[in-house]
Amino acid sequence: MPTPALTPDQFLAGFPPPIQTLAHRTRDLVSRVLPASTEQVRLGWQIIGFYLPSRSHTIYTGFIIPHPTYVTLGFVYGILLDDPAGRLLGAKEKLKQVRYLTLPNAQAVRDPALPPWLRQAAELALMPTALRGPMLRAARAIM
Numbered sequence: 001m002p003t004p005a006l007t008p009d010q011f012l013a014g015f016p017p018p019i020q021t022l023a024h025r026t027r028d029l030v031s032r033v034l035p036a037s038t039e040q041v042r043l044g045w046q047i048i049g050f051y052l053p054s055r056s057h058t059i060y061t062g063f064i065i066p067h068p069t070y071v072t073l074g075f076v077y078g079i080l081l082d083d084p085a086g087r088l089l090g091a092k093e094k095l096k097q098v099r100y101l102t103l104p105n106a107q108a109v110r111d112p113a114l115p116p117w118l119r120q121a122a123e124l125a126l127m128p129t130a131l132r133g134p135m136l137r138a139a140r141a142i143m
Contacts (some may be wrong), residue, residue, distance in 0.1 A: 008048045009108050011041045015066045018083055019130065023066045030064070033118040037061065045057045056087055061125040062118070069103070073114070074100035078123040079139045088117075091143060097136055 004013045008027060027028035030037060030050050037050045038058060047065050066070040075081060077098025078088055088099035103109055122131060 006041045007041065008039050008041055011043075011048065012066060016068065019066050022071045022103060022109065024108065025106055026064050026071050026103060029109055029114060030062070030073075032120060033115045034061070034122050037122075052125055054110065056125060062121050066127055070102045072100050072102055072106040073123040074098055075117065077121065077136070079118050079143075080132075080135055081120050083117075083123045087113065088094065094143070096140060 008023075012023050013097060015023070027039065029049065034050065034052065037052055038089065040049050040051060041047070042049050042063075045063075047063040049063050050061055052061050053059075059074055062076055063072075063074045072085065072089075076087075077097055079095075079097045081088060081099060083099070086102060090099040101108075101111075101114075
């Protein structure tokens with residue numbers, strides 16, 4: 001019999017209380033900006049993934065990773081997000097498409113750039129692969 005999936009609350013219970021609070025605030029932000037999103041704990045990756053509904057399945061859009069002293073908010077197609085100031089991380093690690101931010105405190109979760117990035121991440125994830133694919137190839141070519 002398969003192991004029952006952990007809820008995000010159960011998953012976060014193993015982290016220090018300040019990180020639990022920070023992760024919950026990040027989850028609340030995602031839920032407010034993307035109210036149709038759902039969450040799923042991926043133990044192998046140690047993440048809380050957020051997904052958007054499509055006609056036939058849910059689409060992996062981004063993730064929240066709790067760490068001992070901060071939380072990561074990541075975007076599956078982050079390489080395509082508008083980031084003129086170069087704030088998103090991942091390029092130096094040569095990540096092919098993911099980009100992310102580290103959120104060290106509650107102030108960081110209130111960053112006004114986060115809601116637009118979440119909305120754009122949702123649009124990109126829901127975009128047909130035939131449209132998104134060429135965009136990804138072009139972005140990777142200039143990395």
